[in-house]
Amino acid sequence: MSPTPQERRAARHQLGTGSGTPAARRGPSGGRKRPITVDAIIDTAFGIVEREGYEALTMRRVATALETGPSSLYAHVVNKEDLDELLIGRLCTGIELPEPDPDRWREQITGVLGRLRDRYLRYPGISRAAFAAAPSNLDTLRVSEGMLALLLAGGVAPQAAAWAMDSLMLYVNAYCLEVSLAESRLGRGDGGWVVSRDELLRRFAALPDTFPATKRHAAELTAGTVHDRFDFTIGLMLDGLATG
Template sequence: MSPTPQQRRAARHRLGTGQGDAPPARRGPSGGRKKPITVDAIITAAFGIVEAEGYEALTMRRVATALETGPSSLYAHVVNKEDLDELLIGRLCAGIELPEPDPERWREQIVGVCAQLRDQYLRYPGISRAAFAAASSNLDTLRVGEGMLAILLAGGIEPQAAAWAIDSLALYVNAYTLELSVADTRLGRTGGDDWVVSREELLRRFAALPDSFPQSKRYAAELTAGTLHDRFDFTLGLMIDGLPRPR
């Protein structure tokens, strides 16, 4: 008896990969003229949809259409949309390079891992939504958490604080990249690292505020300074510097 989708999912998690499932022969008039359906083919098609149309366009039916098959063919390999989400995030996490933890450079290292995650998510508009409210069992995703934990522990961060810090940092990266993708969608741009409106326009709006906003008017230059990635680095710094360490 062929393994169920749930058994396939469990096997993928043990192996840490979406590869290796034997592609069944296609049925119907097309026979073997089309490429076989595999987990890898499903993931690739899903990324293509997200890259071109955004994460909101991603459905199992949409992936099936891209592969010129029916949704039932996908369920032989992927349990459901949640399973597909986990595979997508796992594939992105597989591309993260984790450094050997260095007690002297731990701060730089953890920022670097977060920046890699940010850049991976920004390749596919809204893909970080797939990581929200998910308790992953994908080994590629868990590998990144393991690496981040090792870096924080090497830096002398207390274990409980390090454990919670991983969640906090991941949540911030997810939210940051999601906000950027929403802004890009509204403006019809790709990969923007700028304000929703220009800095000049923001300064004009602050200057036009009534006198009941004295601080906003006085510090408009500071409120609008820097790129979005500057603010990303600043926020990570606040989070990391606030972690408790042994006295």
């Protein structure tokens, strides 16, 4: 008897993501179509997200792109949540983790977070797949393990390191989602919600005098790129960690 999707998922957690047994194609064009495997499903899902955004990703949409029915996907992937976990795991496979250096731990963990950010931003909205998900994929856990080791090497107490790792990942996810939403609105020509720095300065200058701090410090409020703010926030969070 073939393993169930749930059994396949459990095996992936023990052995890493494999391509799985290809599902047979039926019909006159079956031999010319790409076999249905876990890797084929992941690749197709990423293509959809890259072209159309995460909101467009559904099991039915993936099945259509693979010229099959949703039931063929469920032979390999349990459900949409399982697919989300596979996508985040695939992104994490490309994250380089340095050997922890107590003298450079801040630089090292900032680099890991920056690499994760850049991979998320390639696929608009993909960080939504990481929200409210208990880490169980081995590729995702590898990154968590590496980050925890860096924090501990820096002298951060174990409990603080554990919660800091969770907070840092949450910030990366939220940052990438916000950037993706802004770019999506710009792509739709929705300029009323995403405006330039010059326009923000004009709006702040036009505020009534009941907003004295905002008017006085408009330049500071609008300064820097989004990545400048990313680096600042990561630094701020790391500054708050007491080290031994």
